[in-house]
Amino acid sequence: xxxxxxxxxxxxxxxxxxxxxxxxxxxxxxxxxxxxxxxxxxxxxxxxxxxxxxxxxxxxxxxxxxxxxxxxxxxxxxxxxxxxxxxxxxxxxxxxxxxxxxxxxxxxxxxxxxxxxxxxxxxxxxxxxxxxxxxxxxxxxxxxxxxxxxxxxxxxxxxxxxxxxxxxxxxxxxxxxxxxxxxxxxxxxxxxxxxxxxxxxxxxxxxxxxxxxxxxxxxxxxxxxxxxxxxxxxxxxxxxxxxxxxxxxxxxxxxxxxxxxxxxxxxxxxxxxxxxxxxxxxxxxxxxxxxxxxxxxxxxxxxxxxxxxxxxxxxxxxxxxxxxxxxxxxxxxxxxxxx
Amino acid sequence: xxxxxxxxxxxxxxxxxxxxxxxxxxxxxxxxxxxxxxxxxxxxxxxxxxxxxxxxxxxxxxxxxxxxxxxxxxxxxxxxxxxxxxxxxxxxxxxxxxxxxxxxxxxxxxxxxxxxxxxxxxxxxxxxxxxxxxxxxxxxxxxxxxxxxxxxxxxxxxxxxxxxxxxxxxxxxxxxxxxxxxxxxxxxxxxxxxxxxxxxxxxxxxxxxxxxxxxxxxxxxxxxxxxxxxxxxxxxxxxxxxxxxxxxxxxxxxxxxxxxxxxxxxxxxxxxxxxxxxxxxxxxxxxxxxxxxxxxxxxxxxxxxxxxxxxxxxxxxxxxxxxxxxxxxxxxxxxxxxx
DNA sequence: TCGTATCGTTGAAACGATTCATGAACGATG
DNA sequence: CATCGTTCATGAATCGTTTCAACGATACGA
Numbered sequence: 001x002x003x004x005x006x007x008x009x010x011x012x013x014x015x016x017x018x019x020x021x022x023x024x025x026x027x028x029x030x031x032x033x034x035x036x037x038x039x040x041x042x043x044x045x046x047x048x049x050x051x052x053x054x055x056x057x058x059x060x061x062x063x064x065x066x067x068x069x070x071x072x073x074x075x076x077x078x079x080x081x082x083x084x085x086x087x088x089x090x091x092x093x094x095x096x097x098x099x100x101x102x103x104x105x106x107x108x109x110x111x112x113x114x115x116x117x118x119x120x121x122x123x124x125x126x127x128x129x130x131x132x133x134x135x136x137x138x139x140x141x142x143x144x145x146x147x148x149x150x151x152x153x154x155x156x157x158x159x160x161x162x163x164x165x166x167x168x169x170x171x172x173x174x175x176x177x178x179x180x181x182x183x184x185x186x187x188x189x190x191x192x193x194x195x196x197x198x199x200x201x202x203x204x205x206x207x208x209x210x211x212x213x214x215x216x217x218x219x220x221x222x223x224x225x226x227x228x229x230x231x232x233x234x235x236x237x238x239x240x241x242x243x244x245x246x247x248x249x250x251x252x253x254x255x256x257x258x259x260x261x262x263x264x265x266x267x268x269x270x271x272x273x274x275x276x277x278x279x280x281x282x283x284x285x286x287x288x289x290x291x292x293x294x295x296x297x298x299x300x301x302x303x304x305x306x307x308x309x310x311x312x313x314x315x316x317x318x319x320x321x322x323x324x325x326x327x328x329x330x331x332x333x334x335x336x337x338x339x
Numbered sequence: 340x341x342x343x344x345x346x347x348x349x350x351x352x353x354x355x356x357x358x359x360x361x362x363x364x365x366x367x368x369x370x371x372x373x374x375x376x377x378x379x380x381x382x383x384x385x386x387x388x389x390x391x392x393x394x395x396x397x398x399x400x401x402x403x404x405x406x407x408x409x410x411x412x413x414x415x416x417x418x419x420x421x422x423x424x425x426x427x428x429x430x431x432x433x434x435x436x437x438x439x440x441x442x443x444x445x446x447x448x449x450x451x452x453x454x455x456x457x458x459x460x461x462x463x464x465x466x467x468x469x470x471x472x473x474x475x476x477x478x479x480x481x482x483x484x485x486x487x488x489x490x491x492x493x494x495x496x497x498x499x500x501x502x503x504x505x506x507x508x509x510x511x512x513x514x515x516x517x518x519x520x521x522x523x524x525x526x527x528x529x530x531x532x533x534x535x536x537x538x539x540x541x542x543x544x545x546x547x548x549x550x551x552x553x554x555x556x557x558x559x560x561x562x563x564x565x566x567x568x569x570x571x572x573x574x575x576x577x578x579x580x581x582x583x584x585x586x587x588x589x590x591x592x593x594x595x596x597x598x599x600x601x602x603x604x605x606x607x608x609x610x611x612x613x614x615x616x617x618x619x620x621x622x623x624x625x626x627x628x629x630x631x632x633x634x635x636x637x638x639x640x641x642x643x644x645x646x647x648x649x650x651x652x653x654x655x656x657x658x659x660x661x662x663x664x665x666x667x668x669x670x671x672x673x674x675x676x677x678x
Numbered sequence: 679t680c681g682t683a684t685c686g687t688t689g690a691a692a693c694g695a696t697t698c699a700t701g702a703a704c705g706a707t708g
Numbered sequence: 709c710a711t712c713g714t715t716c717a718t719g720a721a722t723c724g725t726t727t728c729a730a731c732g733a734t735a736c737g738a
Binding site for chain 4: 368391
């Protein structure tokens with residue numbers, strides 16, 4: 001069944017080495033030999049065995065990418081950007097989905113290491129970088145995505161989430177909001193913690209503003225809806241007058257809850273701002289204000305750093321850190337009249 | 340740098356065969372030998388080389404999945420379902436994104452074949468099944484996703500798109516709409532063609548209803564917005580009174596266009612229904628009516644069929660086809676008063 | 679005519695895990 | 709005590725590709 005170089009070599013009456021040369025350095029082989037070998041390949045339906053190539057080469061031509069949530073369009077955009085850059089080098093992205101779950105994250109890292117991937121891009125869950133560090137020590141280049149490394153020993157591509165959180169809340173304050181709720185969690189996720197820190201910083205500048213934190217178990221539409229319902233069920237006087245959600249999925253959930261029964265109007269009763277500026281944000285019931293991040297560019301740049309690091313092979317490559325700046329996008333959900 | 344079984348064997352003073360047995364059949368090895376080998380593995384930081392395993396095994400433990408568009412939440416749901424089933428068997432999903440582009444589709448199929456994947460799940464682009472057929476003939480199990488095979492020679496998991504299209508348009512007709520526009524394309528994509536066929540069927544039953552087709556170059560939010568703008572710019576009398584979009588992404592785009600400038604009200608002026616019932620549909624400016632498909636279940640089932648087919652190895656496995664039924668979900672976008 | 683480049687080609691030696699026929703060691707049984 | 713089973717461990721062979729030292733052939737300049 002399986003056709004190997006050996007078969008091709010026999011069919012074209014050349015040696016296996018020549019077949020390999022035709023495949024990899026056709027210019028080093030006489031033209032008519034090339035033709036003969038190609039004909040044999042075509043006739044036998046030969047397909048290279050990648051496992052054997054990899055075994056010989058020592059590492060694969062894939063890059064592992066571990067994201068927190070594939071359903072979040074932000075991450076699929078990152079993945080697309082990464083894929084674009086990888087494709088330029090004839091490489092592939094292996095997409096792993098940790099689903100905000102440490103075990104899954106670990107099992108993807110193990111898998112990628114067994115696969116001897118060219119490198120790993122990861123948006124890690126907690127603050128424990130030890131597994132990632134070990135991976136790197138063993139020789140797999142690693143680039144952190146949407147996150148900077150604690151001890152600056154790893155390359156990273158990120159967006160300044162503290163600034164982003166600050167932008168969001170400052171905007172709410174400037175448009176007259178005074179009782180702000182932060183919806184998001186768990187705070188063990190660095191992005192969440194940073195955005196909250198930014199929110200706190202913005203609030204610190206405005207003495208009459210209070211910030212309340214509603215922690216969610218994760219960052220999904222469902223969790224947002226639960227949080228929104230909790231707010232909706234309070235007596236109106238106890239409700240915040242603005243909500244800053246840690247990402248757009250949460251914000252969409254909050255919005256759904258507010259809209260149900262029509263009891264809470266956005267932005268009239270409560271203003272709402274999200275984070276990531278996913279495509280759907282603009283198409284929401286009430287078009288959603290958000291903090292925009294250059295998702296595809298993050299992925300693209302991350303692969304770029306990874307390739308550099310991999311090229312610098314043994315010679316220790318100094319970790320590079322790229323930080324993009326977030327951008328405020330104002331839409332109807334925060335545009336209404338402040339009371 | 341690279342630690343191999345040989346090194347582990349030396350460190351534990353056993354043979355390589357024993358190390359392999361510890362890894363794969365620990366029960367066949369004496370307990371204290373197991374302990375000694377595990378200690379050596381741990382100390383040396385040994386990580387199995389998957390390429391070598393695969394080479395020996397002949398095929399990999401991954402399943403390739405080629406989808407039309409990763410940004411479409413419908414497909415990421417399918418991927419999640421597939422991943423779940425694959426994980427149950429300790430296997431992995433390799434996600435490829437054809438982006439509705441034949442070249443990319445082909446290059447992913449080639450890649451997967453070189454990787455000797457366990458099988459391929461694909462939502463193929465055009466009607467040309469030849470490449471897929473060839474792949475299968477060469478021994479890679481294939482299951483079509485969201486699509487049935489022309490000549491019934493391939494297994495498939497799909498949803499009856501004709502029925503879905505019919506459901507959508509019938510609903511529009513029943514709520515009093517008479518001039519219906521179908522927005523979608525290209526019609527070379529089977530799903531689009533079928534949904535349109537269903538729409539035609541529903542219209543055929545109602546003599547006073549007209550169906551207009553606005554073909555789009557692909558199925559994205561952007562294309563939907565363009566189509567929506569085209570409709571919006573017509574004199575009101577020439578506009579349809581309902582739009583059936585071939586998927587929710589398009590529908591969201593149409594909705595955005597209608598909402599801009601506030602010139603077209605949904606559903607008062609024009610009713611709107613989409614397809615797929617993605618999570619965001621419920622959170623749209625006007626909550627979107629849609630046709631629901633069991634996305635995760637499709638992926639799950641597809642892997643299931645694939646594994647069955649792979650298990651039946653050489654003995655030709657009769658292709659199985661699973662067809663799910665779509666379901667109408669009515670929300671505000673079609674609930675308004677018919678004129 | 680002899681050296682020496684250049685060009686094409688060869689074939690064996692890796693890469694690292696798994697398999698399997700073989701055999702050693704030890705008990706139990708008659 | 710011989711025989712038979714059972715349990716463990718061994719190590720060479722294998723998977724398919726790539727690499728590389730070596731070699732024959734041809735051409736060119738000295």
